[in-house]
Amino acid sequence: MEKLVAAGADANAKHLGTQSSAFWIAAGDGYITRFLFENGLRQDSQTEGGHTPLFGIISGQNDDISLPEAFITAGADVNHTDRALRTPMHYAANRALAEILHKHGANLFAKDKYGMTPLHMACKIGRLDAIQFLLSKGAMVDEAAMAGWTPLLYSTCNEEDDFEGFPFPPNPYTGTSRLEVAKILLEQGANIRAATTDGQTVLHGAARLSDTELVRYFVEHGANVRAVNANAETALHNAARTANVEAVRYLIDQGADVHAVTTEGETILHAACSRANRTTLTFISNILEIILDNGIEVNAKDVTGSTSLHLLYEQFYRYQSCNTEAFNLLLRRGADRLVANNDGEKVMELIEKDEKWAWDDEGFLKAKQSPYEHTHRRGGKGRGGWGRGRGGMRES
Template identity: 30%
Template structure:
């Protein structure tokens, strides 16, 4: 007899029907839980309904719904039938987290006993503790805190939301902005919640609450936060402070409460340059205007204009009354400018009443003009209460767009003037940046008659190092400057070199021609700095490259200029490579590099077949070289004593570059020994002695070995971003 076929059509139909019944029962189970029908729930579970079924839209399971209703009996029933206590909805919420919303301690205890993590969170970063704070469930907060909930945990959210600065809020913030006074009091007093924790936008509970329109019992909430020392000068959206937010709420009581706080900054400005008083004037809040004026808020002329436009004569009278008696602007003698050079003009500008242009205070008057430009001028100003140099353009200026693009691209780099921001008003665009004391040209003219220390030119090396690094960074950002000259290289009050004036800049990515123009200008700038401005830069710009290079006072300078004029194929990396040029080595570093090369075994053993000696001794040095017949240029006593070491071998030093490097190495190894004190007295500082005796040796060795493995002996140049104190006259206050 053949076995029965289990895939008969009849059996298949029965199985399919059974499955449909089970699926229908599972969906009915969700509905039964929502209705709280225990008998129906039991019946459906007995018939095989899926206890972990979830609806499509939010991913709610029967267990989630039972917790939402606060039905402990249904929760227990579902758990006995295998409901998963860790199942997450589509937003990542577990039944335990939802239990925090409901606040029933019995439910929270159930899920903790089933292995829930007291600090587990959903996709938006909410924990059960945070949900309890959000809904003001005080008993749940106490229970969860006792079970180890992290009171100061900040909401972890998705990467996309973090990029938009969403998330980061704490339970305290939730309780405060939802008006749950008792929950807030418990969090602060009993649980030590951090009152000034900040969300990902930098807001604390105080500013979040004041910017929450629907917050109930707000006066008590704010009183509690301030009592626990919340920062009353915190910032919210748009840079608004709690005081501004209180004014916007038109809530005089809150304004009074905030003004009573020690350290309140009554004249703080938001991102658009508005103060709390300005908000009050614009909103026609006479009582608040009066209160702010009594407390010493600064009254600017434009506030009276605003009141006049609003036909608000009562506020105009208040402002005029307190303007006449205004003590908020100190006498010039009480306010000290940061800048030394521009100090007197800044003190005058500080006293003058001017209408604010956003965050900018400026007066386009000759007394405050720094320099002329092709499209406007550069003026002193105050941007966000900082001393600033303000470049004025027509509003539609292409040059202004270039300037801003470069400044923003290089923002935060210490080689450039610092970009503060820009404002637009009445057809003018104001580009605001850090204020410097001198242009490089002004500095060199001011000090040209003073004596520069004879010897190592640390000043030129440091200035040009900073300029090279600045231009290199600019090129890496995809821009060419195209106006490199001493007028556009500034020295600030900390004696740091800053590159400025980018209004002629262009994007140069993939186009080396613009970069080559910068390199040629740098070549002339090198000579200008080394010569301390004795040759006007305008003169250098009219000369051809060959003549400019020939005017160099030394071989290092000449080679550096030639490299800039003829950068080869790798134009974009030219400056990066030149930052390791011997021009930028100190005398000590040059001496150390020569010693290290001379320590190569092939040089010490005079292995003339070695690669290094073939390169160094490829020809007899020309008579014009300082190291031609070098043995005759060393102090005779020292030369004789050094040769005495080889007397028995009858192998004295020869007039080759290799032997000179060996000599420098041996001298360095033995010069400080007691038996050689007499040599030390004659030589003095070896780095100075060899630099002055053989000034072109370092550049010769560099050019011979720079493309070989022996470049490992060359120093890694470290830039110093400020003008050295010991290099020439650098007293900017003289």
């Protein structure tokens, strides 16, 4: 690189196809970053996302905290906004970097196009010391961004792929627990019962994250165990979907509505059966037993006409993995193999046509052959139908 620059190469040259410069390619390398800086790196150069080099340094890709000082002294704008209207402060990876920006006049309360302040962003990503710094400087602990998302609500958000427009994809909550963040926010007066415009609460989020400790903490500090969102989903539905036995038992003990039904007609039994995966299928019997012991109707139908038995078979089919104990538990507790969904499909007939599973002489499920000998011939299924989107399990 030294030879190229000595021969006249431009430190700001961009790749013809990607428009990326050497700085962004090597942003995690302190030596190269400083070399480029000392050889003409322009502080006003921007990526297609509107990021100047200061954004790359501040977002935590480099451990040398003297670099931001050098960049700012050389003219980097601490309040420059990218295409999402975020400033470098939105991306500050830690307290030290946030303090440097603040010292040079960065706006601690700037809002991006979604109404998110640096505090919202720090809570979403889990940057604990940055959160503490921002709160110490007067950041509003309950300020609502678009759709009513407060910093506390963002701390329970698990949309890890929702980082469009970032200089670099972050690693949310690496080395920081959500419980630590929640404690700090609540100590500063955050409203634990705040909800988004579609009714999402922190308890919905904690249950969706399958974080039992966080679920307990929120309930102990006043979260409403019966809160429903716009789809009439409760935290108990989310705990059931993640097959979190401890959280399901705890929420029920705390008064959660075991008979709550979503706008899709989903009971907590549907929720447990519809989201089972390769991992949870191995221990789903435990959670089904808890749910059934609380009086849930085993043959209740959702809006597609599917019972829990239909939905559990769907997961067996999808993952080519079967927990016959769980399936037979539903049967022993009264599940009807002959109930048809809206497409006329009955679990009795689906099993009879299946290459891998069969009914034994007593009407319970058994394996036909080793899963490793089975050839998967059919396609996947959307909710309510195998192989043909939302309307059918039938083979073509």
